[in-house]
Amino acid sequence: MLHSLRGGLIVSCQAYPGEPLRNAEAMARIAQSAVLGGAVAIRAQGIQDIRAIAQSVTVPQIGLWKVGADGVFITPTLDHALAVADAGADIVAIDGTRRERPDGLTLAETVRQIRDRTGLLVMADAGSVDDAVAAEDAGADIVGTTLSGYTGERARTAGPDLELVHLLASRLSVPVFAEGRIHTPAEARAALDAGAYSVVVGTAITHPTSITSWFVRALDDEPAPAQGGVDRVGI
Template sequence: MSPILERLRGRLIVSCQAYPGEPLRVPEVMQRMAQAVVAGGAAGLRAQGLEDIRLIAASTDVPLTGLWKDGEDDVFITPTLEHAIAVADAGADIVALDGTRRPRPDGRTLAETIAGLRAHADVLVMADCGSLDDALAAEDAGADVVGTTLAGYSGEREKTDGPDVALIDQLVARCRRPVVVEGRVHTPAQAADAIDRGAFAVVVGTAITHPTTITSWFDAAVTGRARR
């Protein structure tokens, strides 16, 4: 197994992202966020956008998973080979891309995209999947890691309140590649449960790095108590 993946085995990866238009949607802020979560124990990072990736790669020393969200199509997470190459060139150790079986904007298959990326750069590939069939197809296409990132968002599975534990169990039982759990992991207990179920690593984003959402959780709880 790749030394980069070995550093992530059984560990926490933190996703440092902010939505467009938000106060924190500044690459330098995400860079500082990344440094803060590494200080807290994060073994790996996940970042979106080329400038964010460049800054974070230059200022941290843990494995970095990079992606580029672009376009209005269903497939928008590093949707084309051009995007994947740019993410690799920006400094990502692992390039995350849409790992579903949906048509890609440039007409390439997932296998063609992965092959083209590997011809350009020595990087690992994480396939963000929405179902077991996605993950199995992504493995056949050459992905190094499969993730549950798109469970509940690709139209194949219902969106669960927390992590899609049924899908986690399916992937752990059937997949040959490391399974990374990502998506709606909101508590330490959920993260621990994912590892107990056999996940290779766990990605947490919103619950750590998105103060707008975290604040809304607390506000709803306090307001609900006040109205009793």
């Protein structure tokens, strides 16, 4: 299955609570649209979404369960991971940092039990080089740059953390998935060129509220002064 993801685009289909698209049927339809566009896999959050998407597409699905919004909140416990697997995920994504987990298990214990009890691959969402190395040592099958800029170990870059992608790709033996703040096709290509095995894009494809706000902000910005007294209009 991992081979089928190499060099491909994985689309993260998620919506925030309270938004119009925050329901499983909507996420499943977005996932179907992403697959029609060429996505090699889907990343989804929440049991209902994972279950609906598993019934709607045939490409692999990376499943996770966000609990809260601070600390270890991406599939924080073994029980959450087992529920994600039971809902139909093909790969279970978990917090892959070195922080203490809510259930007291170590990352290695969590990875081992997920694999022993489900047979599924485990993706560790890391925030630094040290996280990534520890995740690989813990037995993770995939390491993602998902948490770069969110754990206090690395500065939050305006776009993807390409430096981290390069560092991990040159150091780890497991696949490195570039994820986080990838907003343009050029940035996705740059992540692949930096050594990413696959590229995960979410907001820039599946979050209309954010995409619309980018255009609105661009229109609200003051235009740059015309050079030579001549107005320049681009279409």
